[in-house]
Amino acid sequence: MTFTPHGNHLIAGAWVAGDARFQSAPAQGASHSFSKGTSAHVNAACDAAEEAFWDYGYSTREARAAFLNAIADEIEARAEAITEIGTQETGLPEARLNGERGRTTGQLRLFASHILSAAYLDRRHDEALPDRQPLPRPDLRMMQRPIGPVAVFGASNFPLAFSTAGGDTAAALAAGCPVVVKGHDAHPGTGEIIAEAIHAAIQTCGMPKGVFSLVQGDDRIVGQTLVQHPLITAVGFTGSLAGGRALFDLCAQREVPIPFFGELGSVNPMFMLPEAISTRGAELGKGWAGSLAMGAGQFCTNPGIAVVIEGQEADAFVEAARAALSEQGAQVMLTDGIAKAYTSGAAMIGAQAGVQDLLTNMCDQREAKPFLFKVAASDWLGNSALSEEVFGPLGLVVVAKDVDEMDRVARSFSGQLTATLHLDEGDAALARRLLPVLERKAGRVLANGFPTGVEVCDSMVHGGPYPASTNFGATSVGTLSIRRFLRPVCYQNIPTDVLPRDLA
Numbered sequence: 001m002t003f004t005p006h007g008n009h010l011i012a013g014a015w016v017a018g019d020a021r022f023q024s025a026p027a028q029g030a031s032h033s034f035s036k037g038t039s040a041h042v043n044a045a046c047d048a049a050e051e052a053f054w055d056y057g058y059s060t061r062e063a064r065a066a067f068l069n070a071i072a073d074e075i076e077a078r079a080e081a082i083t084e085i086g087t088q089e090t091g092l093p094e095a096r097l098n099g100e101r102g103r104t105t106g107q108l109r110l111f112a113s114h115i116l117s118a119a120y121l122d123r124r125h126d127e128a129l130p131d132r133q134p135l136p137r138p139d140l141r142m143m144q145r146p147i148g149p150v151a152v153f154g155a156s157n158f159p160l161a162f163s164t165a166g167g168d169t170a171a172a173l174a175a176g177c178p179v180v181v182k183g184h185d186a187h188p189g190t191g192e193i194i195a196e197a198i199h200a201a202i203q204t205c206g207m208p209k210g211v212f213s214l215v216q217g218d219d220r221i222v223g224q225t226l227v228q229h230p231l232i233t234a235v236g237f238t239g240s241l242a243g244g245r246a247l248f249d250l251c252a253q254r255e256v257p258i259p260f261f262g263e264l265g266s267v268n269p270m271f272m273l274p275e276a277i278s279t280r281g282a283e284l285g286k287g288w289a290g291s292l293a294m295g296a297g298q299f300c301t302n303p304g305i306a307v308v309i310e311g312q313e314a315d316a317f318v319e320a321a322r323a324a325l326s327e328q329g330a331q332v333m334l335t336d337g338i339a340k341a342y343t344s345g346a347a348m349i350g351a352q353a354g355v356q357d358l359l360t361n362m363c364d365q366r367e368a369k370p371f372l373f374k375v376a377a378s379d380w381l382g383n384s385a386l387s388e389e390v391f392g393p394l395g396l397v398v399v400a401k402d403v404d405e406m407d408r409v410a411r412s413f414s415g416q417l418t419a420t421l422h423l424d425e426g427d428a429a430l431a432r433r434l435l436p437v438l439e440r441k442a443g444r445v446l447a448n449g450f451p452t453g454v455e456v457c458d459s460m461v462h463g464g465p466y467p468a469s470t471n472f473g474a475t476s477v478g479t480l481s482i483r484r485f486l487r488p489v490c491y492q493n494i495p496t497d498v499l500p501r502d503l504a
């Protein structure tokens with residue numbers, strides 16, 4: 001079944017459009033016309049979300065779980081059409097879209113079961129001690145409550161799992177927060193069909209209309225109005241450091257500042273410890289190349305930097321990576337802008353002092369081919385440009401003289417989503433030395449694996465110190481991500497028959 005987008009926004013249960021339009025720019029297939037979002041659209045969506053909160057924010061966990069499962073069902077019912085429009089708009093292969101759809105429905109269902117278990121409420125009770133001396137203690141109960149309407153920015157690189165019904169939306173809806181999504185203009189048709197699925201679930205479950213709105217993008221005004229809207233209480237964002245920082249600053253400058261949960265990416269360094277690299281350097285090099293080039297490198301957990309200690313073993317690792325990357329053909333990137341940023345990022349890295357080209361490529365328009373560079377740690381340490389994320393299949397090998405220099409490199413990284421140790425038994429002492437450094441730098445520390453592929457589960461942390469994210473206490477993947485949209489409230493001496501349902 002082919003899906004032809006009508007190009008309207010979904011606001012408070014109605015499909016609406018303004019006069020201004022923009023054209024989608026798909027990687028293949030027909031371009032479609034979409035209504036350009038305006039401040040008026042954002043205001044209407046936020047007003048409806050606030051109105052919906054008075055009902056949805058106090059709904060039962062069972063009702064919200066049924067709603068989340070219904071959204072997953074409605075997405076599955078549109079599976080083929082979602083893959084078709086998704087592959088056209090993003091250029092991502094069919095298998096990736098199918099897998100990402102499974103991940104998206106999986107996380108909706110995971111949040112449904114998570115709220116049913118009630119553990120996320122973190123309920124606490126300190127019973128009254130009326131006879132305590134010198135002062136009695138009142139009855140004190142605590143529980144996590146939803147914060148109100150939440151703004152979500154669809155991400156360009158995950159048209160399903162980090163977009164319209166992605167992790168941020170699922171977590172906010174699970175918490176009891178209505179959501180206003182700013183669609184990403186890289187995939188507006190995919191956003192529209194997912195919004196249709198949510199709309200259908202709203203009707204089936206009898207949810208308030210304003211519980212979900214989608215305002216299509218292509219204009220900075222949508223995002224800027226959204227984060228500054230007085231009824232918005234928090235923002236979920238995945239994207240660039242520049243865009244995320246601009247929106248974060250707007251949130252901080254509001255009369256009532258609000259939390260901005262931005263996931264801004266990182267270079268995800270890997271530390272190749274001596275014994276591991278000497279016993280299986282070539283295998284590790286090949287593995288790194290696979291992770292680096294997967295999905296044209298358009299993952300926030302893409303391992304862009306490998307740190308080695310100089311020597312023949314390191315050379316074998318680097319050569320294996322170079323050989324594997326040189327066989328990688330051109331891959332279509334998500335947007336023209338992202339492809340352009342990749343090419344200029346590669347040129348910027350190649351032009352830095354001390355950087356040696358190991359593999360360079362010409363990239364056509366929206367296509368990317370891998371780049372591989374090498375630099376001595378002494379040059380890397382003095383040049384912050386060399387730790388900037390280049391979104392795409394670009395690798396940089398940082399060569400340290402010895403373990404002390406490797407340690408200095410580890411200490412010099414800014415905040416990261418992930419950091420990886422490749423180690424064998426004989427590397428344990430060095431790993432014990434590096435781990436305390438890496439856990440200060442990254443939200444997730446891995447051993448003997450590659451950071452691409454983020455499991456959606458209870459223990460996942462997809463976040464990290466700035467600039468990996470703007471809020472180091474949070475994650476944007478996994479059940480813990482619900483905490484971003486909750487606020488603890490203490491109830492003192494409130495009679496049992498007056499307390500909220502979940503506390504009584």
Ligand code: NAP
Nearest residue numbers: 156218219220223224239240243246264265300338341391
């Ligand atoms: P982006 O430029 O940060 O845009 C993300 C969203 O934020 C878009 O909806 C964009 O709206 C909006 N936005 C950005 N700056 C804004 C501002 N100053 N005011 C209001 N709204 C603003 O990211 P992108 O378009 O997805 O990709 C661009 C680059 O971001 C990539 O080349 C890559 O470097 C990085 N990126 C990183 C990750 C990651 O996982 N960390 C993921 C994707 C992309 P408009 O589109 O309407 O401008």
